[in-house]
Structure formats: C-alpha cells, structure tokens
Amino acid sequence: MLKHIYILLTGLTIVLFSCTPEIKPDVIKDELPEIFPDYCNVTVPATIAPLNFRMKEETEGIAATLKGANGEEIREKGKNHVEFPAKKWTKVLTENIGKELSVTVAAKTNNKWVEYAEFKIYVSTDPIDHGLAYRLIAPGYEVWSKMGIYQRELASYDQDAIIENTLLTGSCVNCHSFRLTDPNDMSLHIRGKKGGTVLKTDGDVKLLNTKTPKTISNFVYPFWHPSGDYIAYSVNNIRQVFHETKDKRVEVFDSESDLIIYDVNKNKTLYCDDIMTKDHFETFPSFSPNGKKLYFCAADAKQMPMEYKDVRYNLCSIDFDPQTGTFGNNVDTLFNAAAIEKSITFPRPSPDGKYIMFTLVDYGNFSIWHPEADLYLYDVESGETRPLETANSNDTESYHSWSSNSRWFVFSSRRINGLYTRPYISHIDKNGKESKPFLLPQKNPDYYEELLFSYNIPEFINKKVELDARTVEHLANTEGTNVDQRE
Known part of the structure; x- marks a missing residue:
C-alpha cells in the first residue's frame, strides 16, 4: 500500500x-x-x-x-x-x-x-553572490539626462535604484566600488556643481572633497584594499575626441594621470614618487588579495591627442606595506603589452590570488568603444597569459569583475548590436577555464531590445546595498570633508 x-x-x-x-x-x-x-x-x-x-x-x-x-x-x-x-x-x-x-x-x-x-x-556546484550593482546610462558622449546606479538580485528579476542623478540636477553618478563585494564599504562619485566622493564605511556615510594641490584631479577610478583601511584611486585629466567613421564613434583618453592611495582611517592621501612622474601615464589601480601589491596600468607619456594611437599600457605592480602605508622601491612590468603593439586596461585580480583578468586593446585605456577589445587571463604564478576565447566575441568585451569565490565573473559586452553594453556572466573553474557566458536573464527577453541604456561597471555584491539617497542628497549640498593634503 x-x-x-x-x-x-x-x-x-x-x-x-x-x-x-x-x-x-x-x-x-x-x-x-x-x-x-x-x-x-x-x-x-x-x-x-x-x-x-x-x-x-x-x-x-x-x-x-x-x-x-x-x-x-x-x-x-x-x-x-x-x-x-x-x-x-x-x-x-x-x-x-x-x-x-x-x-x-x-x-x-x-x-x-x-x-x-x-x-x-x-x-554548477559553485555558489554565486547575491547580486550585481551597475550604472545604467544612455550610450551618449558629452551630455546625459537620467542615469543611476542600480542593484539586481540574481535569483530574481528585482532591480532597485541605489542612487539616481535626479536627486541632484545635472550631476553624474559613477565609479561605484565595494570592498570584496561587501556593500558595507562603498565608494562612489558625484560629478557636477555639487558633489564629491561618497564614502560609506560600516554604515557611516560622508562626502569627501578629494582635489588637492598635489593631484591633477579629484579621485577617479577606485579599488578597495582587502583590509578596508585604504582605497587606491587614479587621478586623471580625461578628454575625448570623435571619429568620422561608424566603426569607432568616440575615443576617450588621458592627457595625464597618476595614482594615489587614500587612507580611510586617517583621511589622508599617500603618494609614491616612483609612480607620480611626468614620464608615464598610470591608471586603473587594484590591490592584490593579500593587500601587499598594487597592480596598475602604465604607459609612456605621449603628446595628446595627436599621439593617442601610440599610447599603450602595460600591466605593472609595486609592493605596498599596509602596516606602514608605504610603497616599495621598484615598479615591475608583469605583462609588456606595448611589445606586441597592444594595450592593457582594467586589471582585476581574482580573490583567490591566482589570476589577473584584464582587457586587451590595440591602444589606449578606454576600451568600451574598441570593437577589438577582448578579455585575457594572466596567471600570477607562471606569468602565462591567454585570451578567454570562450567568453570573447567579435565585438567589445570591456569592464569585468570577479565573484567573491573566484568562480564567476561578470563583464560588459557590445556583442548584441555594437551599441549598448549588456552584462554577461561566465563560470570559471579552478584551472582558469571559462564557460560559455550567459546574458543576465530578464522576465521578458525583449527587455534588452527596448532598453535604451547601457550597463556600466557591473560589480558583484554579496548582499543588498543599503544607502539612503536622501542622506547623500543632503551631503552633496554641504561643503563636505576636505582630504588631508599631507604626504
């Protein structure tokens, strides 16, 4: 029975x-x-x-x-x-x-x-983080209207705004960054007449005024130290030019750039004389998972914009002591892309320390408008580098980030129509072999045909981002906190 x-x-x-x-x-x-x-x-x-x-x-x-x-x-x-x-x-x-x-x-x-x-x-038996955070922005150039930074739960189709620029008319919100996918520690920029760098640490939110007499700009591209005590930023003088051909619409480049490290606890900037030179452009910093190395892109300085096609960035590193906040004495070139007439951008180390993923282009460092841009994987132990052939397409592969367990990566791609960037996710095993990527699912597949915004800077988050937009609005209307200008 x-x-x-x-x-x-x-x-x-x-x-x-x-x-x-x-x-x-x-x-x-x-x-x-x-x-x-x-x-x-x-x-x-x-x-x-x-x-x-x-x-x-x-x-x-x-x-x-x-x-x-x-x-x-x-x-x-x-x-x-x-x-x-x-x-x-x-x-x-x-x-x-x-x-x-x-x-x-x-x-x-x-x-x-x-x-x-x-x-x-x-x-897969490998879990993935709670969700993604990304900016949605029209694929325009010098002007924009509505934009925002949003979060999406991966187990559902739920999308929420973290912050939108409608709170501050004419502003731009960009460059959101989290410490090891943890939104309790967060950095983002508000550009425009009002704003600065919004810094969230353990629930405390403040606004930083980051321009100092020794830096060429406000803080730009961020990366958190694993301890949460430091954030590496680039400082860039960014320009853009327009092409007459349809294959390449716009070129974005730096006329000069440097790197600094911001000490979160002491509210001061740390400088390295070996990096802050006029002879080189440096950008897109990232810390190693143990926090003892700073990776970055570096290129020989050129006359811009006349020689923008001759600017080629290599993958470099320098030692960093988190106990003392000091740098090593030597800059090492890990991958010489210029030697093969290529250029590196967005170096992102896997949390397990085994790999560095980067985007390889023909020249420059702003890969989003480069159709030839592909993802590559650098093996930290062996120094071997290979393209992620299964993940790459015939169009642009650009910004990318790792999951907290180093078994997934998300990246932006223009493979659908060459105009809008869309987020793709791929599994990667312990041997560095990637799987065929899949487009972030939506309830209705026509969603991507109807969406007139690009996904920008997709980042994994291990839980929902909690950021009170009204608090940010209030801070943006205040004078903010000046970053200590001492070395």
Whole structure:
C-alpha cells in the first residue's frame, strides 16, 4: 500500500511540473534552436532567475520542455517567448546542483511545429553572490539626462535604484566600488556643481572633497584594499575626441594621470614618487588579495591627442606595506603589452590570488568603444597569459569583475548590436577555464531590445546595498570633508 502511495505521489510531482500539453512536432531538425538570449549549453549557478528566451526569428508560437536528471519536467508554451515559472525553476535547479538540465525547443511557423535538437544547461556546484550593482546610462558622449546606479538580485528579476542623478540636477553618478563585494564599504562619485566622493564605511556615510594641490584631479577610478583601511584611486585629466567613421564613434583618453592611495582611517592621501612622474601615464589601480601589491596600468607619456594611437599600457605592480602605508622601491612590468603593439586596461585580480583578468586593446585605456577589445587571463604564478576565447566575441568585451569565490565573473559586452553594453556572466573553474557566458536573464527577453541604456561597471555584491539617497542628497549640498593634503 505504501509503495503504491509513493508511486502516486511521485507521479503527481511530475504532473505538477508538466501542466502544458506536450507538443507533437511536424518536423524534427538535428540542429540547435536559434534563441535569444543564447542559453544553449551554458553553465549557471543554482540561484539564478529563470532563463526565459524567444526564437530569434518571428514565430507563431514557441514551446520548451526542461528536464532534470531525476525526472523533473517543466513544459511551457508562449506566443512570443518561453517564460519558466520561478518556483518550479528554482526547485528544479536546486535538485540538480552538479548535474545538467536538458531543454528541447519547438517553434511554430507556417502553422507547423518544428522541433530542434536538445541542448543542456549545466548547474554548477559553485555558489554565486547575491547580486550585481551597475550604472545604467544612455550610450551618449558629452551630455546625459537620467542615469543611476542600480542593484539586481540574481535569483530574481528585482532591480532597485541605489542612487539616481535626479536627486541632484545635472550631476553624474559613477565609479561605484565595494570592498570584496561587501556593500558595507562603498565608494562612489558625484560629478557636477555639487558633489564629491561618497564614502560609506560600516554604515557611516560622508562626502569627501578629494582635489588637492598635489593631484591633477579629484579621485577617479577606485579599488578597495582587502583590509578596508585604504582605497587606491587614479587621478586623471580625461578628454575625448570623435571619429568620422561608424566603426569607432568616440575615443576617450588621458592627457595625464597618476595614482594615489587614500587612507580611510586617517583621511589622508599617500603618494609614491616612483609612480607620480611626468614620464608615464598610470591608471586603473587594484590591490592584490593579500593587500601587499598594487597592480596598475602604465604607459609612456605621449603628446595628446595627436599621439593617442601610440599610447599603450602595460600591466605593472609595486609592493605596498599596509602596516606602514608605504610603497616599495621598484615598479615591475608583469605583462609588456606595448611589445606586441597592444594595450592593457582594467586589471582585476581574482580573490583567490591566482589570476589577473584584464582587457586587451590595440591602444589606449578606454576600451568600451574598441570593437577589438577582448578579455585575457594572466596567471600570477607562471606569468602565462591567454585570451578567454570562450567568453570573447567579435565585438567589445570591456569592464569585468570577479565573484567573491573566484568562480564567476561578470563583464560588459557590445556583442548584441555594437551599441549598448549588456552584462554577461561566465563560470570559471579552478584551472582558469571559462564557460560559455550567459546574458543576465530578464522576465521578458525583449527587455534588452527596448532598453535604451547601457550597463556600466557591473560589480558583484554579496548582499543588498543599503544607502539612503536622501542622506547623500543632503551631503552633496554641504561643503563636505576636505582630504588631508599631507604626504
């Protein structure tokens, strides 16, 4: 009797996952379906929102059957796209961690159902962080209207504003940064008539005025020290020019740049004479996971803008002692990109200390408008460097960041249409092998066709960002705190 009850309950469980009638195809094709987003054979975390999709070509209907390794099944059908129910999706993924899901797609055209070859979705055993933080901004150049920094929970489609520039008319909010994905420690800039650098540490929020007589600008590109005691910033004199050709619309470059380290506890800047020279441009700093090295990009100074195509940045490092706040005596070149007529930007070390990911371009350091920009991986121990061929595309791959466990990375790409950057996520194993990236899922796949904003600086966060926008607004209307100008 108990055996019969068990069989009945098991059958009911499968039925619950199979509410949509099975499609009987008129034609069967031995080829993968062309779907958008392309989720065929991707690796995902167990806590990812449903990967809804549609056919790239217009259809009269679409159906999908998702099967788990234990016999679970979800059948869904739609006119324009497939939308998996969140609870069923989460249950199937949770019960198939470390296994693979099978997906079969059928599309209706000319009143006939065509079934395509099955593809897989691999559910990784590696967890991923709570969510992403990013800026949404129109892909313009010298002007903007509404923009903001937002956060998105990866397990759902929930998106919330962290801060929007509508609080301060005419301002620009940018360069958000967190310490080891922890939003309790956060830095972001407000540019415009009012503003400065907003610094959040352990719940305390203040506004810094960061321009000093010794620096060429306010603080720009940030990276937190793992201890939370320091933040490395670049200081840059940024300019832009416009191209007449459609392939490259705009070029952004530095006419001069340096690096400083801000001591969070003492409210003072630390300078290194070996870095702050007129002979070199330095930018995009990042600390090693143990906090004892500062990585950065450095190039021989050129006459700008006339020689902007001759500026090529190498991957460099210098020792840093967090106990004393002092620098080493030698700048080391880790990867000489200029020797192969290339240039490095956005060096980002993995939290486990094994790798440094960077973007490689033909010249310059602002890769977002460079179609040739690709992601590369530098092995810290061996010094070997290789392209992330599975993640790269024929268009721009640019800004990227690591998950807290070094098993996932998110990056911005223009691969869809060459104009708007979209966030892609890829799994990377302990040997540095990346998986096929997947586009951040949305409830309706047409979301990306309708969104007229680019995703900028995607960063992992291990929990929801708590920042009171009204507090920031109040601070931006005050004089703020001057950074101590002593060396």
